[in-house]
Amino acid sequence: MPWGGTYRGLSGFGEFFTAVSTHISSKVKPEVIYQAGDRVVQVGRTRGTVRANGRPFDSCEVHIWRISDSLISALEIYVEDEVFLAALDADSA
Template sequence: MSYEGTANLKIVQGLYAAFAGRDLETIRAAIHPEFVMRQSDLLPWGGRRQGPDGFLAFLGTLLSHVGPALDIEALYDAGDHVVQFGHSHGTVIAHGTPFRVPEVHVWQLRDGLITSYQVYVDVPAMLAALTPLPETA
């Protein structure tokens, strides 16, 4: 008997590796045509996106605001879902402010492709990092 969860974990791990290498072709190939993602509308890259093009647009907007990296602290197999706990860190493009915020990613998979992605991040902490510090005299 095969264990589908193991395959799902490998798919999500591969997606994280592709993002770290900015391998958009591999990312696109992992996304189901009916894919839907959601992240808080309060973030400049947040909102609801659909399909592979929507996901790549999300990544483009994200990367135009921050230079992010991910510290994965835990990755859980939850059947047709994979849940990741960790921290996003990097710098804000506009003013170089460093950030490190806790986050959770919830991925859903079907037939070896990612069908949904929900991002939960510490929104107040991320917004604080995005806000430039006032100049001192």
């Protein structure tokens, strides 16, 4: 993914979302949210379009938020890579 990688701290959080929004326009639709200890897990879908080529995508996703002292201390995001890579590839059919 063009926005893949490890981002750290509050500035990294902003850098990640800036990187994503540079490439895609999307909306997340949470389907279920679970709380387990210091983690909040959101399962849902993200749908949108690739900015460079207008191709649509629709992907399952999972967000795992870790909470420490009432603040977000970590966020892991899992999506269907193949869905995004196909939409990002201007040459794919």
